[in-house]
Amino acid sequence: MSKVFVRVAVDQPMHVLFDYRYTLDTPPSAGMLVQVPFGRREVVGLICEVTSATDLLASKLRDVRALCDGLAPVSETWIALAGFAAEYYQRGLGEVALPALPQALRDPSRWNRLLAIEPRYRLLDAERESLHESLPIRAIALRRLADALVEQPSLALSDARALHPKAAATLDDWSARGWIELAVPDNIPLLPSQATAHAALPVLTDEQRDAVDAITNVQGFAPFLLHGVTGSGKTEVYLHALAALLAAKPDAQALVLVPEINLTPQFEAAFRARFSALAKGSIVTMHSGLAEGERARNWLAAHTGAVRIVLGTRLAILASMPRLAAIVVDEEHDPAYKQQEGLRYSARDLAIYRAKQLDIPVVLGSATPSLESWWQAEQGRYTRLTLARRAIAEAALPSVRLIDLEEERRRGRASVDGLSGPLIAALKSRLERGEQSLVFLNRRGYAPILSCDACGWVAGCPRCSAYAVLHKPERTLRCHHCGWESRIPKSCPDCSNIDIAPMGRGTQRVEETLASVVPGARVLRIDADSTRRKGSAQVLFSDVHAGEVDILVGTQMIAKGHDFRHVTLVGVLNADTALFSHDFRASERLFAQLTQVSGRAGRAGLPGEVMIQTRYPRHALYQALSRQDYVGFANSTLAERRDARLPPFVYQAMLRAEGRTLEAALAFLAEVAAAFASLPGADRVMVYDAVPLTIVKVFNVHRAQLLLESGSRAALQTALRAWQPLLRAQRGVLRWNVEVDPLDV
Ligand code: ADP
Ligand code: ZN
Ligand code: ZN
16 A cells, blocks of 8 residues: 655644654545644644655654544635745744634544534536446446435435545545535525515615625626615625625625624624525624634535625635635725734635635625725725715715814813813713714823822822723722733822822713703713623613613724714714824824714714814814815825835734843844844845834733834745744744734834
């Protein structure tokens, strides 16, 4: 018998595959999981290649210990996707592929129990003859297997094994010849269009119809940018387009990505109502909030093809979906699509790659597309679809009013603890009319600063270079960077002055102020503090929907895609700080955030009003916002970026280092920056000076970063790859990481 070797990816920071000798009975194939010895441990790895030769001395190789043969292999295209992500984001293949699997699959002792959902095979009627003719006369076991396939609508792998010892390989062979196929459980693949034909679906607007037609009429790879104002009914476009695509191909699958599932239960509910009323289990969710068992079950259901739709957060982009036929990325501009640790990938960018790889359509939807995507559309690489009007005829876009705080002050019109006169009056009138208001500010806690007037002491975190935030209901000072907490001091620790006072305001303080300036209003605060317990956000939001709240105050948590029916006023506080950030993307983010939160007003027919308190009412960003002019804002910001040679006109990567001292971190960066210069491709890459991060110390660790930039993505990639061994060889820092296409610079 000829020798068999396998090349295996394991979850290690190494860019190589490891060779093992394979002596088990079941033939291996690429995409299967194995248990292998690695150093002194046993780990689970992914077979990427099966070969009869190895460059290494075969006798030195160790043996594969076990094969997870109940699990159908992940596809070659899936391995290629993980390979691309690893390559692009400067990681090892195993570091991408294995963490993308459910935890339970990475534990061999749980394989059997987990794989209770096993693959089933079905004979294609037309191929019955071909199958029988292929069987040698005396091949009794093979005949038994073939007969079972004829007799049963579908045959489970374990039953097949009882009939033939090499059933898995045989079934694979027969699938490859097109005689049999993986069967999808009977109750699941109902066609959405059939069942929903009876339900009362909204009649699409002309704009929605055009968008749906464009998406469903294409063949092959087709990226769409669905630019639809808030309330224009983008969800309905996704639902209709997917229903049509899934109906056209009876076992096709679709992947729908959202930035945050828990904050937008309505979106999930809409999908479930539309697709899963038909058949239990035709849609599953995938996100980090799921219990481990459920995550594994959902992953397997997608992997075996049993579910038609996966609705998930960024991690779902790496779900194994053998018949994936369309991808939707809702709110594609949202920074949540960028993973900020480990593999620092952009799920949106991988969605484009995956769609191209599979030759399928992908729809990126947003009211405020990222400038990267907008630029692609401007160049004609993505097809732009526009929904310029709200879907509900009576629901106009809200009017935006800028309240000039300087002017208010000059005219001697008092604001009460940060709330201007006009905003308070507007809140009161909404209360009288029984309508809801929403007050948005992006800062939680009571006050960001607690300080002493007499000596200038400011409460800070002992472990971070940051102020400690005052939390009044919890009666603590808290660090928002490391979680440090302490009691609020009664007097100044430096000079004993008892007049220490909070400066600035967060959501807790606004909540308190609102209760006193709008008497009788039922005020509810929603932020990370008020929703700490699992499920509490849902409860609070349902109170808002039930009309039990008059004024909702909160952080960006309240800005996401909620369809609040009775909100007619949105007030925005403290937005100005983002105007002067050193991060060139800050204004893009602010525009998106304010558009998003403004979009909560006036969705159900009553006219909506947005009031933005600012000291810079003439700022171009606010002017564009008050004209609801995303296109103007996007084009002028792109022109600025082009002049300044910033993304998307150049490509960036960031090396971040963490050291026990700032000097250590900076010295590391300086050293590797010097070594960078001699790498291939480096002559086309600009290396900036290493700088400390804005908040340089977090949890006693000092942080610095080095920005790299190039007009050529390929040159940057080549140089980064060549840099890896140098980086790994360096000592002197606690940690470092490379981020490609960083969002925060
Ligand atoms: P977006 O995501 O674009 O902000 P949504 O998808 O939340 O907008 O839709 C806004 C509202 O309009 C929802 O209440 C939705 O049910 C409703 N809607 C969408 N399309 C239609 C339509 N064609 N006719 C009537 N109502 C619609
Ligand atoms: Zn003092
Ligand atoms: Zn801290």
